[in-house]
Amino acid sequence: MSLKWTDVLDIAIELSERKPDVDPRFINFVDLHRWVLELPDFSDDPGRAGEKVLEAIQAAWIEEQQ
Template identity: 75%
Template sequence: MAKKLRWTDVQDIAIELEEHHPDVDNVNLRFTDLHRWVMELPDFQDDPNRSNEKILEAIQAAWIEERD
């Protein structure tokens, strides 16, 4: 059974985002889009209101690094 992702699972979220959105410009993205994409991940289960700009920035940075 797959691990259920939470906002704090930044690295795992970044890996899944890369798998689900490989063609997205992950450097120039809107946090509203990033938030929605995280919420849409099949393994993600956390409160949508628990995210904040700092968490989204960390996810974005990890995603950029994942692609490099």
């Protein structure tokens, strides 16, 4: 499965599984962007992620951990 920036929930689930010790409420967008790009199934243009997309991923990740 190839992940794109629009796969917000799938990205959040992957990050939650790969970074269980990270509290997504306190991450910065530079780290979040890098972590998404490092996901093995991610294949999208790194420049397509704006603040809104990163906020959506962060919110989904927070929701995933509750």
